[in-house]
Amino acid sequence: MTIKHSSVETRLVTRVLTCLRSLRARACRFPKQLITDTRGATAVFVAAAIPTLVGLAGLGLDSALLYQAHGRLQSAVDSAALAGSLELPYDPDMTKGIVEAAAVEYLEKNYPEAQLKSLGSGTEARSVTVEGEAVVDLLLLDALGLSDTVITAKATAGFNNLEIVFVIDNSGSMKGAPITETNEASVNLVNLIMPAGMESSVKVGLVPFRGKVRIPANVDGLPAGCRNADGTFNWDLDEEYYKTEYRYPVGSYLRVSSGTCSGIPETQGLTHDRSSIVTAIEDQDARGTASGTVISEGLKWARHVLTPEAPFTEGSDKDDMRKIIILLTDGDTEDGMCGGNYDVSYTPNVYWTNAYYGMLDMESHCDNGGVLNQAMLDEAQLAKDAGIEIFAVRYGNSDSTDVTLMKQVASSKAGTDDHFYDAPSPYDIDDIFKKIGRQLGWRLLN
Structure with missing residues (x-):
């Protein structure tokens, strides 16, 4: 027997399929004449369609189940x-x-x-x-x-889309095990994030600092050497102390004849070249003449290295690039004229008196950091405003003021200290850098 489908049956099936596809209540409102139609052909057709409708319903339900399970x-x-x-x-x-x-x-x-x-x-x-x-x-x-x-x-x-600058204290108190362990920890982290044989969008730079920072030639159109706080070059600086003057580490007088900047390794711009950055890190020995710990200068030049604008231009301008400063220091902010084992008993040259604003006001910069502490916090905020994360590592016997300041410098989430680390011993530094590495690798790449 052949069943001829009326327009009523066709409209009924169409409405059922529409209902199943859309799963919307409005689509499932059937016209009254479809529901009340009592012609036998409709009943037979609906009975024949039931397996198909059940299959469609099952497909819809199980598809939703699979979608949920896959998510x-x-x-x-x-x-x-x-x-x-x-x-x-x-x-x-x-x-x-x-x-x-x-x-x-x-x-x-x-x-x-x-x-x-x-x-x-x-x-x-x-x-x-x-x-x-x-x-x-x-x-x-x-x-x-x-x-x-x-x-x-x-x-x-894992590790990708990273630009990292190590900002390392090279003052005299870091000499020996502290700088050796810091160098080793830094190299281990570089080898982790820049493995041999793999090309990635990871770049690393280095800013060694003491009372000043040494900049390579032609970075900002000026000769190699130290920079004043305003970024200018002191043309009267001949890179050499007066040879008749002395310094006195640990109480014994030693003649000084090397340059004011020669003991500080040069700042290294961002690079994909693993071997060059490893060499630069390993060159740090904290044996330079005089000292000082002007953290603000290290942070300032690290920001210059990471941002794409001059003087350094290797930094990416892409929004998905994560920019990182890893700062390690063992000292209070001071300029080398406030006493201590590496104090200087004279003003070596014009540069020294023009290193930063307020330097000659001894009370303002020698009393627990003074203007130097505020300069450090200001530079940290400028870096954060530029989208840069700061990991702050405080090495040595920190007093409460130092810890509080370094926690303010760090980019920790509210209510946490997740970007601040304290290293009482130089042999704690490698594990701390591994912990920082864990945070740097916490990123989906696909």
Whole structure:
């Protein structure tokens, strides 16, 4: 028997399908004449259409179930990749099982039914790629022979889109184990984020500082040497102390004949060249003449290195580039004329009296930092306003004022000190730099 479908039946099926597709109440309001039509052909057609309608309904429900499950699995895999990346400072080549254990823990914590399908290094930068899978039991499509299906998700997390400047105290009190351990920790972090054989968008720079900062030639159109606070070059500075003068470290007089800037390594602009930045870091020895710890100058020039505007222009102008200052110092802010083991008993040259505003006012700059403390906080704020994060590491026996100031310099989240670290011993510095590395690698790359 052949059933001829009336326009009423056609309209009924169309309305049912529309209802199933849209899942909107308005689309499911059937005209009264469709519901009250009692012709037999309609009943037969609807009966024949029931399996199709059930299948469509099952497809809709199970599709929603699969979509929800995949979203949940992707979130779990993202968390697993991020957890694994946190352990890269301690397992950089993923050979110790530390990265895998962290990834599995977070995958199972967020999706207990999921399994780790694969784990390996990302193709760019130092990173970890996690792939997970899970079986999803279907509800209505089981009647059509589709009882379950396997879903997968993948994520990569690690170090990329980073520009980092080390701002390292090179004053005399850092000589020996402190500067040696700082150099080693810095090189380890560079090797972590710039692995050999991988090209990535990671660049690193260096700003060694004492009472001043040494700038290479032609960066700002001026000769190599120290800069005054306003950025100008002192043409009267001949890079040499008066040879008749003396300094007295630890109470013994020593003749000084080297230049005022020669003991400070030059500031290094951002570079992809791992070997050049490692060499620059390892050249730091904190053996320069006289001293001082003018942290504001280190922060100021680090900001110049990271921003794309002159005098340094290697910094990226992309919004997704994360810009970082890692500051390490062991001293109060002072200029070398306020006493201490590396004090100077004279004014060496014109530069020394023009290093920053207020320097000759002994009461304002020697009393617990004075104008130098405020200059440090001002420069830190300028860096933060430029979108730069500051990690502040205070090495040595810090008094409460130093700790408070360094916490203000750091870019910690409200209510935390997550960007401030205290290193009582030089042998704590490497572990602290690893902890900073964990924060730098906490980033999804896909």
